Amino acid sequence: MAETILPGPVPEGTPIREATCIHTQKIYDSCQSRDCMEDLRLYPKAGSQTTLENAQSVRSAQAELLYVDIQVDQVGYNQGFYTVDLQYFYRITADAYTPGTARPSVVTGLATFSKRCMLFGSQGTARTFSSAQSVSRELAASYTGNLPTAVVEAVDPIVLSVRLYTPEQTGFSCDCAGETSSGTDIPDAIRRLFDEELVTDNDSSRQLLLTLGQFSLLRLERDSQLLIPIYDYCVPDKECQYDGPGEDDPCALFQRVDFPVNEFFPPATADGLDASGCNPFRSGCGLGRG
Numbered sequence: 001m002a003e004t005i006l007p008g009p010v011p012e013g014t015p016i017r018e019a020t021c022i023h024t025q026k027i028y029d030s031c032q033s034r035d036c037m038e039d040l041r042l043y044p045k046a047g048s049q050t051t052l053e054n055a056q057s058v059r060s061a062q063a064e065l066l067y068v069d070i071q072v073d074q075v076g077y078n079q080g081f082y083t084v085d086l087q088y089f090y091r092i093t094a095d096a097y098t099p100g101t102a103r104p105s106v107v108t109g110l111a112t113f114s115k116r117c118m119l120f121g122s123q124g125t126a127r128t129f130s131s132a133q134s135v136s137r138e139l140a141a142s143y144t145g146n147l148p149t150a151v152v153e154a155v156d157p158i159v160l161s162v163r164l165y166t167p168e169q170t171g172f173s174c175d176c177a178g179e180t181s182s183g184t185d186i187p188d189a190i191r192r193l194f195d196e197e198l199v200t201d202n203d204s205s206r207q208l209l210l211t212l213g214q215f216s217l218l219r220l221e222r223d224s225q226l227l228i229p230i231y232d233y234c235v236p237d238k239e240c241q242y243d244g245p246g247e248d249d250p251c252a253l254f255q256r257v258d259f260p261v262n263e264f265f266p267p268a269t270a271d272g273l274d275a276s277g278c279n280p281f282r283s284g285c286g287l288g289r290g
Contacts, residue, residue, distance in 0.1 A: 016229040023225055028148065029119040030219035036160070037113045042092055042208040043186070044109035045196035051105045052164065052206045054098045058107065061094035061162040063212055066110075066193060070150045072220075075118065082121045084150045084218060088113045089190050092210060094162055110186065110198055111210060121148030121220035128223060148220040157212040165207045 009018050044052060052058075069087040090111045095104035124146045191198060 015231060017232060018230040019227055020230055021225055021227055023223065025149065025221035026224035026226060027219050027221050028122050030217065031117060031119060033115075033117070033214070033216040033218060035113070035115065035214045035216070037157075037210075037212045037214060039209045040090075040111045040113060040212060042107075042109040042111050042210060043198045043200050044107060044208065045194055046199055047196055048096075048107040048109055049199045049204060051096050051098070051107055052208060053204070055096040055105075055107075055164060055206070056099050058094050058096045058162055058164055058208060060104075061092060061159045061210060063111070063157045063159050063210070064091040064093075065089075065154055065156050065214075066091050067190060068152045068154060069187070070152060072121075072147050072150045074147070078118075080120055080123050081118055082148060082150075082220060084117045084119060084220070086115050086117070086152060086216075086218075087185075088154070088214065089186075090157065090212070091193070092208075094208065107208065108194070109208070110190065110194065111212070112186070113212070113214070117218055119150075119218070119220045122222060124222065148222045151219050151221060152216055153218075154214065154216040157214040160211040160213050162208065162210050165209050166205065 066089045069089070071085040073083050073085070075081040075083055090113075092107075092109050092111050094107045096107045097104050127146060186198065186200070
């Protein structure tokens with residue numbers, strides 16, 4: 001059995017100076033997600049719905065990820081595993097073209113997407129209390145059980161397609177992915193991000209459907225005490241400086257910028273670049289800030 005390492009100084013002959021205990025979030029399980037979300041329904045602003053009623057086509061849509069709501073629940077039949085329910089909220093802007101107008105009108109609204117994952121989060125029965133929290137938060141936390149913390153990292157989605165849906169179209173039906181969450185499930189905080197009421201009913205004669213591509217990383221974490229090696233203290237080697245606005249001549253600032261040699265003389269091969277990205281075979285390479 002390997003010798004147990006205890007906190008304290010590490011013997012000489014190793015680059016590690018010390019082993020110490022830290023309190024941090026340990027990742028127990030994680031996964032990456034690539035979701036193609038077809039036919040998400042747009043909940044447009046009231047003014048945007050009026051524009052859609054008269055639109056002939058919609059193009060050039062952009063999507064912004066506003067928030068991801070996360071719920072964690074224990075799996076009763078699989079000890080140590082948890083379901084993670086995610087609901088993504090997107091702000092959508094698109095250009096709507098109406099007959100007789102040369103310039104498009106901007107359509108804005110909300111789209112949502114829900115999914116469920118299952119990850120291992122281990123088990124624990126100890127409840128944590130901290131002097132940094134208020135009594136009300138402590139009491140609320142003590143009765144929620146010892147669930148792991150779910151963390152989602154996500155980027156803005158890619159808009160893959162956008163189209164108008166008209167119920168009167170023969171032979172066409174909408175199996176809208178966005179309908180997994182009704183408009184009444186939209187949190188008030190999300191609604192307040194829009195300057196008009198959102199149209200969430202099904203009475204509209206025209207609806208906008210989108211297909212989005214979403215990349216996400218999901219992990220389950222728990223508070224843990226870990227023993228880690230210490231190589232040295234993280235001492236900053238840069239002095240704090242601040243040259244207030246207007247205190248320096250813009251031309252003087254420009255003179256301190258390195259000349260972009262590679263922009264004018266690209267190297268023929270990867271070997272033509274040094275570690276700094278400069279082309280050593282061109283004059284001016286290595287010139288510092290003057």
